Amino acid sequence: MTASTPLTEQNLVVNGDRLNTNIERMAKVGRQPSGNISRLAFTPEALQARYLIQQWMIDAGMITRIDAAGNLIGTYAGTDEQALALATGSHIDTVPSGGKFDGVLGVLAGIEVVKTLHEQNRRLRHPLQVIAFTDEENTMIGCQAIAGTVLADDPDRYRSKAGIPIQDCLESIGGNWDAMESAGRSRANLAAFVELHVEQGAVLETTGKNIGVVQGVVGIRRKAITITGEANHAGTTPMGMRKDAMVAAAQVILAVQEIARAQPTQPVATVGYLRLTPNAVNIVPGRVELSVDMRDIYKDSLDEMLRLLEERVGAIAQQTQTTITTSPLLCVEPTLAAESVQAAIAQVCDQLGLSHHSMPSRAGHDSLEVGRITDMGMIFVPSQAGISHSDDEYTSPEQCTQGANVLLHTLLHLDRQYPC
Amino acid sequence: MTASTPLTEQNLVVNGDRLNTNIERMAKVGRQPSGNISRLAFTPEALQARYLIQQWMIDAGMITRIDAAGNLIGTYAGTDEQALALATGSHIDTVPSGGKFDGVLGVLAGIEVVKTLHEQNRRLRHPLQVIAFTDEENTMIGCQAIAGTVLADDPDRYRSKAGIPIQDCLESIGGNWDAMESAGRSRANLAAFVELHVEQGAVLETTGKNIGVVQGVVGIRRKAITITGEANHAGTTPMGMRKDAMVAAAQVILAVQEIARAQPTQPVATVGYLRLTPNAVNIVPGRVELSVDMRDIYKDSLDEMLRLLEERVGAIAQQTQTTITTSPLLCVEPTLAAESVQAAIAQVCDQLGLSHHSMPSRAGHDSLEVGRITDMGMIFVPSQAGISHSDDEYTSPEQCTQGANVLLHTLLHLDRQYPC
Numbered sequence: 001m002t003a004s005t006p007l008t009e010q011n012l013v014v015n016g017d018r019l020n021t022n023i024e025r026m027a028k029v030g031r032q033p034s035g036n037i038s039r040l041a042f043t044p045e046a047l048q049a050r051y052l053i054q055q056w057m058i059d060a061g062m063i064t065r066i067d068a069a070g071n072l073i074g075t076y077a078g079t080d081e082q083a084l085a086l087a088t089g090s091h092i093d094t095v096p097s098g099g100k101f102d103g104v105l106g107v108l109a110g111i112e113v114v115k116t117l118h119e120q121n122r123r124l125r126h127p128l129q130v131i132a133f134t135d136e137e138n139t140m141i142g143c144q145a146i147a148g149t150v151l152a153d154d155p156d157r158y159r160s161k162a163g164i165p166i167q168d169c170l171e172s173i174g175g176n177w178d179a180m181e182s183a184g185r186s187r188a189n190l191a192a193f194v195e196l197h198v199e200q201g202a203v204l205e206t207t208g209k210n211i212g213v214v215q216g217v218v219g220i221r222r223k224a225i226t227i228t229g230e231a232n233h234a235g236t237t238p239m240g241m242r243k244d245a246m247v248a249a250a251q252v253i254l255a256v257q258e259i260a261r262a263q264p265t266q267p268v269a270t271v272g273y274l275r276l277t278p279n280a281v282n283i284v285p286g287r288v289e290l291s292v293d294m295r296d297i298y299k300d301s302l303d304e305m306l307r308l309l310e311e312r313v314g315a316i317a318q319q320t321q322t323t324i325t326t327s328p329l330l331c332v333e334p335t336l337a338a339e340s341v342q343a344a345i346a347q348v349c350d351q352l353g354l355s356h357h358s359m360p361s362r363a364g365h366d367s368l369e370v371g372r373i374t375d376m377g378m379i380f381v382p383s384q385a386g387i388s389h390s391d392d393e394y395t396s397p398e399q400c401t402q403g404a405n406v407l408l409h410t411l412l413h414l415d416r417q418y419p420c
Numbered sequence: 421m422t423a424s425t426p427l428t429e430q431n432l433v434v435n436g437d438r439l440n441t442n443i444e445r446m447a448k449v450g451r452q453p454s455g456n457i458s459r460l461a462f463t464p465e466a467l468q469a470r471y472l473i474q475q476w477m478i479d480a481g482m483i484t485r486i487d488a489a490g491n492l493i494g495t496y497a498g499t500d501e502q503a504l505a506l507a508t509g510s511h512i513d514t515v516p517s518g519g520k521f522d523g524v525l526g527v528l529a530g531i532e533v534v535k536t537l538h539e540q541n542r543r544l545r546h547p548l549q550v551i552a553f554t555d556e557e558n559t560m561i562g563c564q565a566i567a568g569t570v571l572a573d574d575p576d577r578y579r580s581k582a583g584i585p586i587q588d589c590l591e592s593i594g595g596n597w598d599a600m601e602s603a604g605r606s607r608a609n610l611a612a613f614v615e616l617h618v619e620q621g622a623v624l625e626t627t628g629k630n631i632g633v634v635q636g637v638v639g640i641r642r643k644a645i646t647i648t649g650e651a652n653h654a655g656t657t658p659m660g661m662r663k664d665a666m667v668a669a670a671q672v673i674l675a676v677q678e679i680a681r682a683q684p685t686q687p688v689a690t691v692g693y694l695r696l697t698p699n700a701v702n703i704v705p706g707r708v709e710l711s712v713d714m715r716d717i718y719k720d721s722l723d724e725m726l727r728l729l730e731e732r733v734g735a736i737a738q739q740t741q742t743t744i745t746t747s748p749l750l751c752v753e754p755t756l757a758a759e760s761v762q763a764a765i766a767q768v769c770d771q772l773g774l775s776h777h778s779m780p781s782r783a784g785h786d787s788l789e790v791g792r793i794t795d796m797g798m799i800f801v802p803s804q805a806g807i808s809h810s811d812d813e814y815t816s817p818e819q820c821t822q823g824a825n826v827l828l829h830t831l832l833h834l835d836r837q838y839p840c
Contacts, residue, residue, distance in 0.1 A: 201656030218655065222701065234690035234713050235638065235782035236621030236806065239681055246691055247677055250670035257667055261659055270654035271666055273701045274694070281642065281693045281711040281749070291701040293654050329701070362655040386656065 010351070012116065014408055016401030019112045023400065026052065026092070026108065027100035035391040036097035041135035042160045042169040049092045050173065053132050056111050061118035062130065067183040069145030070134040070175035076114045078127040083420035084191040086124065086411055088113070089131030090366060091142070096161070098137075099393025101400070105381070106196045107132045109404035113411060124415040126191060133366040134173070141166065143369035145183035152180060185373060191418045192341060192375040195367045196407045198395050202386030209357035210399070211406055212380025213345045216297030217361045217368040218267075219334030221306050223292045225252060225313065229322040231278055231286025246276055246285035248320040255312040256292055259305050267296035267305060268362055297334045297360040335368050341377025341410070344417065348409040354402055363388075379406050430771070432536065434828055436821030439532045443820065446472065446512070446528065447520035455811040456517035461555035462580045462589040469512045470593065473552050476531050481538035482550065487603040489565030490554040490595035496534045498547040503840035504611040506544065506831055508533070509551030510786060511562070516581070518557075519813025521820070525801070526616045527552045529824035533831060544835040546611060553786040554593070561586065563789035565603035566610075572600060605793060611838045612761060612795040615787045616827045618815050622806030629777035630819070631826055632800025633765045636717030637781045637788040638687075639754030641726050643712045645672060645733065649742040651698055651706025666696055666705035668740040675732040676712055679725050687716035687725060688782055712746075717754045717780040755788050761797025761830070764837065768829040774822055783808075799826050 029052065030038045030045035039045045050072055057064050057074030064074045075085070090106025110130035117123065134142030139158040144150045151157055155177060158166035167177040204212050229245035253271045260269035273291040292309065296302045310326065317324040342358070349356040359380070361367070367376050381403035384394040395403075449472065450458045450465035459465045470492055477484050477494030484494045495505070510526025530550035537543065554562030559578040564570045571577055575597060578586035587597040624632050649665035673691045680689035693711040712729065716722045730746065737744040762778070769776040779800070781787070787796050801823035804814040815823075 199656070200653060201658070202661060203658060206661065220655075232806070233620060233783065233808070234692050235640075235688065235715055235784070236619070236808075237688065238621070238623060238686065238782075239677070239688055241622060241626065241806075244690075246673060246694065250673035253666060253670035254674070257659070266658065268655065268657065268659055270664075270702070270704055272654050272703050272705060273699050274666065274696050275699075276694050279693050279695075281713055282690070283692050284690055285692060293701055295655055362658075363653065364655070386652070386661075388653070388656075 009412055012120070012408065014112045014116045014401065014404045016397065019108060019404055020397040020400055022056065022108050023100060023104060026104050030094065037094050037100055038096055038098065039092065039094045040096060040161050041093040041138060042164065042172055046093050047173065050132065053092060053107060057130060060111050060115035062114060066174040067145065068176045068179040069142045069183045070170050070173040071142045071146065071183065072132040074130045076117065076128040077123065078125050079123050080125040080420040083126040084189055085129045086126045086191055086414055086418070087129040087131055087193045088195065088407060088411065089133060090195050090197055091133045091136035093135055093137050095137050095389045098389055099391055101198045101393055101395050102200065102388050103136060105198055105395070105400055105403065109196045109407050112404050113408045116408060124411065125420050126415055126418065128411060136366050140369060143366035145180055146185045147369035147372045148184040149369060149372065150180050187374050190374045192338065192414050193367065193370045194341060194377045194379065194407060194410055195365060196379045196403045197365060198388060198393070199380040199383045200363045200388035201383065203359055204357060204380060204382035205384065205386065207357050210354040210402055211349050211356040213342050213356050213358045214337050214361045214378035214380060215342065215358055216334055216336035217365055217371065218295035218297050219299060219302055220330055220332040221294045221302050222330035223326045224329050225290050225292060225324060225326050227288040227322050227324050229286055229320070232284040234282045234284050237284055242284050243321045244284050245288040245322055248316050248322040248324065249274065249288040249290055251316045251320065252290065252313060255316065256309065259308045259312065260294065263296070263301050263305060265296050265298045265301040266360065267294060267301055269294040269305065291329065295362050297336060299334055302334065335371035335376065337371065337377045338375035340417065341375055341414065344413040345377055345379055345406060345410050348406050348413055352405060352409065354406065379403055379410065429832055432540065432828065434532045434536045434821065434824045436817065439528060439824055440817040440820055442476065442528050443520060443524060446524050450514065457514050457520055458516055458518065459512065459514045460516060460581050461513040461558060462584065462592055466513050467593065470552065473512060473527060477550060480531050480535035482534060486594040487565065488596045488599040489562045489603045490590050490593040491562045491566065491603065492552040494550045496537065496548040497543065498545050499543050500545040500840040503546040504609055505549045506546045506611055506834055506838070507549040507551055507613045508615060508827060508831065509553060510615050510617055511553045511556035513555055513557050515557045515809045518809055519811055521618045521813055521815050522620065522808050523556060525618055525815070525820055525823065529616045529827050532824050533828045536828060544831065545840050546835050546838065548831060556786055560789060563786035565600055566605045567789035567792045568604040569789060569792065570600050607794050610794045612758065612834050613787065613790045614761060614797045614799065614827060614830055615785060616799045616823045617785060618808060619800040619803045620783050620808035621803065623779055624777060624800060624802035625804065625806065627777050630774040630822055631769050631776040633762050633776050633778045634757050634781045634798035634800055635762065635778055636754055636756035637785055637791065638715035638717050639719060639722055640750055640752040641714045641722050642750035643746045644749050645710050645712060645744060645746050647708040647742050647744050649706055649740070652704040654702045654704050657704055662704050663741045664704050665708040665742055668736050668742040668744065669694065669708040669710055671736045671740065672710065672733060675736065676729065679728045679732065680714065683716070683721050683725060685716050685718045685721040686780065687714060687721055689714045689725065711749065715782050717756060719754055722754065755791035755796065757791065757797045758795035760837065761795055761834065764833040765797055765799055765826060765830050768826050768833055772825060772829065774826065799823055799830065
């Protein structure tokens with residue numbers, strides 16, 4: 001944009017320098033001598049970060065509040081008093097040794113979008129909210145509260161990483177466990193939610209695309225599988241007389257791969273944990289415990305994979321003369337992104353001359369929960385080498401700015417599109 | 421045999437009651453409160469057992485001596501002063517928690533054979549030796565000394581289970597490390613060796629046969645395999661971008677099975693040890709270490725299996741985008757039983773009305789080493805449920821007696837067959 005270009009919605013852009021400077025400022029909060037960043041929710045570092053965010057929200061023209069789950073919500077008033085809110089945001093807490101983009105980018109880009117509008121004295125028709133969700137990396141209590149999915153009768157599930165009861169955690173940041181329901185949102189007050197996040201995988205880098213248009217956030221089906229064979233002398237037991245639990249396990253592992261690869265929805269499936277007993281060079285394995293983790297954005301596909309897994313496991317047990325039992329470890333339902341929001345993001349990318357790629361989000365996000373109660377969309381920017389949850393996590397300043405501009409224009413697009 | 425039957429070689433039988441009584445007497449030596457028997461070589465319990473064996477040898481008309489490796493050798497003189505020795509025997513040491521048949525049966529049956537001959541005032545043409553080999557369950561130094569395969573420059577390989585230097589161990593039982601070579605035997609002084617042993621597997625029980633005619637004692641090729649892939653987020657890494665070390669390991673495990681099952685020589689192969697890193701439910705496995713143990717009585721088959729393994733491993737590495745390295749852990753050459761001794765055992769079984777089954781010995785035995793320097797054969801009797809190295813190890817009194825009678829007549833057969 002040159003000085004002579006009239007400032008229209010088409011060429012409105014965020015201040016990339018400011019955004020990236022703020023990312024660096026935030027990276028100093030909780031930085032460890034190792035370089036990793038540690039801002040576990042409810043710690044002094046996380047509180048310091050919240051305070052900074054709150055100041056930046058206020059500087060950008062927002063009014064801030066804290067809901068019962070401790071979510072920090074900044075609201076930039078719209079021109080239509082009756083309009084439902086549009087919202088964006090992400091989280092500012094990190095894993096124990098995290099990087100400087102995961103979560104933070106979405107919050108800071110949301111604030112930068114509002115600041116850009118505020119500087120231009122522009123308002124949307126809809127109120128625009130930026131939400132810094134509570135404890136995404138551990139309990140996900142912030143986004144669950146908004147989605148109304150907190151298990152109110154099981155507070156022990158929501159203890160902090162340090163083991164502090166959730167009631168105390170929430171009180172320390174202005175929340176209130178007993179008023180959790182009051183944090184719930186719905187289509188009645190939230191028209192749509194858009195989250196900008198780093199990919200945390202290498203799909204964009206590998207495909208050479210600027211922006212990921214997220215189709216949905218995967219659900220998870222996780223199973224524990226126990227295979228019981230018969231431990232026996234590895235010398236004196238002929239092949240035909242064995243009940244080798246490891247051979248059965250190998251077949252299960254390959255079946256898991258085949259099942260995932262055969263699904264047209266491109267799920268992932270992993271056997272990441274395996275324990276062998278007695279685990280001795282000269283003994284036929286008697287018992288194997290292993291985990292199966294399957295992820296897809298389509299519930300039907302997850303259910304079909306589980307059905308196929310049970311079928312294959314039954315056949316493998318019979319063929320290897322072992323006993324195989326499966327038990328559920330985790331079941332998280334997926335959330336699809338709204339078609340309308342996906343279309344808006346893709347169209348914005350085309351307008352801005354950015355290449356884009358439709359893809360599932362295979363990591364969990366605040367959007368997973370918020371998408372259960374209203375239209376949701378996610379914008380991904382590339383992660384170098386797919387690395388995240390580490391000091392090596394990297395997205396270039398240019399890529400961060402591109403993401404923020406796509407977020408800005410997507411919100412402008414939705415503001416036009418959604419009725420007030 | 422009734423009282424009126426003339427006592428000929430054909431109907432000569434051992435005293436089964438005496439044999440089984442002696443097995444029970446020996447079982448009291450080293451019996452633990454748990455019921456298991458612990459007679460580790462060079463311990464007071466093993467010395468007590470040796471003393472008992474020596475007395476029984478002398479009672480059976482033998483002259484005893486102890487060689488440099490501590491082998492206790494009883495010799496029952498033959499009628500031909502020029503004749504080479506025929507020998508039988510096994511070991512009286514046990515694993516830390518052993519049973520009462522493994523090893524002991526072969527020594528006590530050998531003594532019972534001589535006692536039977538002695539009671540009838542019968543002598544073979546050949547001197548008949550009964551050998552109680554030293555430390556079969558750990559160093560195998562006794563049989564190795566006779567075969568001349570002791571690694572004289574590496575005494576540390578031969579420490580006792582308790583860590584006592586082999587020199588001290590041998591001294592405590594009348595042996596002498598520095599004179600090890602003097603224990604060596606050859607065809608020049610040992611015409612043939614026959615060992616009676618419990619099967620330690622379930623082949624005879626499963627096939628319903630009385631006697632196993634051993635074709636050879638398996639050699640072992642043992643490899644350590646390390647698979648290096650790339651640890652990655654189990655959610656965000658699409659199937660096509662993974663370098664999953666566990667998937668490669670599963671393929672290796674199944675390849676090992678296929679290789680063994682395809683060999684006509686009926687080898688066994690086992691992946692008994694596996695270690696996965698980082699071994700977390702939500703991380704694509706980055707590294708797997710595993711063991712491969714292959715056993716066959718034919719050296720060519722072992723070498724071919726190793727060649728096929730390397731070939732398959734190379735293909736699997738390429739297909740899974742992992743790096744796979746293999747390194748040798750153990751290489752023991754197999755020993756084939758002499759055709760002549762196998763034929764003698766089978767013929768004797770037929771004469772005695774006992775069913776028999778030709779089979780490899782897939783466990784190691786003193787015969788493995790002795791078979792390297794002279795004609796060797798082994799007679800197996802059934803192990804209930806294939807169990808050994810445990811208090812549950814069981815072979816019935818009748819089966820023990822059958823084995824001893826086959827041993828007796830096989831030695832008589834070889835005495836006629838082998839030149840003096």
